[in-house]
Every structure is written in structure tokens, then in C-alpha cells.
Amino acid sequence: MSFSNKDERSLLSHDEYEVVKSSHHPAIYDLDKDGLRNLAQRLEGFRDKEKTFTRQKRRETKGTADKRGKSFPGTSDHPARRKQVFAHALRRVKKERALIYALEVKADHVEAAHRALALHRENKFAHHPSGGQTVGAGQKDKGGAPKRVRTPGAKIGSILKANARAQAKRDQRPN
Template sequence: MSIPSKAERALLSHDELKAVAATHHPAIYDLDRSELRDLQKQLRSERGKARTLARQKRREVRGKSDARGKSFPGTAEQPLKRKQVFANALKRVNREIERLETVEARTAHVEAAHRALAKLRAAKFASPPSDKTASQGMQLRESTKRRQTLPRSKVGSVLKANNVAQAIRDARPN
């Protein structure tokens, strides 16, 4: 459930309100990643304090524990709402950090794809070396063997001769 900014001003102190206000729509885009990380740590600690206070108040109401300290500050009347304000602000910061990481990953992937495409295009249009030169490593040499072609009329007789020779070998005693 979202909490209006006016209610946030009523629930938080000036310093806390400054931190939470930095997480709202136009202001959050001005922060870089390190500032967002610092703000995330601060909001987590504030949320933890508010959570602890809310749990303590709940225990006091149920009669499970005594009141802690002499008295709580004036902002402790609604500890659950305060915790909710910090939790919502933390969610906004986490989403913004995730969005920044996604954008960075996407740009990295696009750049890698562009580099791969450039390499592929360069490889397609590369001309082979014109002649054999020294210090170029192993070079492909054209085969000097002539390809033997068998006339079609002989193919069948050669196969038949192989079959006969195999049959003779198979017929021998071991």
C-alpha cells in the first residue's frame, strides 16, 4: 500500500524525510549507483530501527514485555507506518538499482554484438594471401596427387573381385 507524501512528512523527522524524498520520482534519477547504494544502506538501517520499535510496542501492548527506556521520541506513535514508509522507499531504491544494472547489461550485450558483427564482416571480406611467404606459419599446399578415376565399366568388376576374395578368405579353416 502506498503512502502519500503528505503522510510521510507527518511521520518522519527532517533528516529521515530528506532521505525518503530522494527516492521519489524525479529525484531518484539524479542519483548514481554509489549514491543509491549509500541510500539503500541508510534506509535499511532506518527500516530496521522502525521494525524493532514496532515489535517492541506490539509486545508491550500484549503484556509480554516492559516498556524499554523512559520514553520514545514523538515519532514513535505509529511505528508500523514509519516502517512501511522506509520499506516503500527501499523498494523504490532497489528497483532503480536493478533498472540501472539492466541498462548497463543491455548496453554491454549490444556492444558485444556489434563487435562480433564487425569481426564477422571483416572475416567475410578478408582476401586470402596471394602467395606463400616466409614467417606466416603453416600454409595450405595444393595436393600434388592426381585424382584417380575409375571407368564405370570397371567399377562392377572390381567390386565383384573384392567379394570373391572375401568369400575365399571366409571359407578357409581357422
């Protein structure tokens, strides 16, 4: 259930109403990121306080808790409605913070895309100077073919035979 400004004004004190009023349509756009964060913290504090009062009053009516004070309202309805007012205001502030964050992220992505495009265009038309006509002869050949290492066939066969013998020993072992 949403509350009109008149309902909010009747439920809240003057200071609380000024805080909630700054979360409404034209005033919320004047706040920067830090202002929105501070406003959200204040609204969370108000909401949590009213939530505590509501729970306390419900416990009192059930008989599971002692009375809390003389000036506390008679039913849990009033603090519950005040809590809802603060919760709605907090929701508006969080939504605005999310929108600002999304805009910042989008701007960062756009900047990154522009940088990537500029790098791509730079690399596409990069100028590589020619080597010129005075190229050196390069490294000299030492001559001769590379040394070939040859493994004798008898050695190859002996390694295979040794592997076969080792496997036979393992197979002979008792489990």
C-alpha cells in the first residue's frame, strides 16, 4: 500500500518527514551518490527502529514481553504504518542509487569501447618502414650436416626385453 504525502505528514514527525520528503520525485534528483547513501542510511535507521517497536508491541499484546514505556502507542498498527513509510522511501532511494550505478557502468563500457576502437584503428593503419637497400648478408653457415644420433637396434631390443621381464615378475607376485 502506498501513502500520500498527507498520510506521511500525519504519521511522521517534522524531522522524519523532511528526510522522507527528500526521497520523493524532484528532490531526489538533486542528491549525489554520497547524499543518496547518507539518506539511505538514515532511512534504514528509522525503519529498523519502527520495526523494533512493532515487534515489541506485538509481543506485548501476546503477553510474551513486558510493557516498554508509557508514551508508546497502544497498538502495533501505528509503528507498522510508519515502518512502511520508511520502507517505501528507502525503496525509492535504492532504486535511484541503482539507476546512477547503471549509468556509470554504461559510461565506463562506452569509454572502453571507444578506446578499443581507437587502438584497432591505430593498428590497422600502422606504418612499418622498409628495411632499405643496405640489408646485411645475415648469419654465415658453418657448414656440414647436423650430427645424427643413432641408437643401435640391440639396445632398443634389450630395453623392451627388460620391461617384459619386470612385468612378468609383477604378474608372478601373490595378491
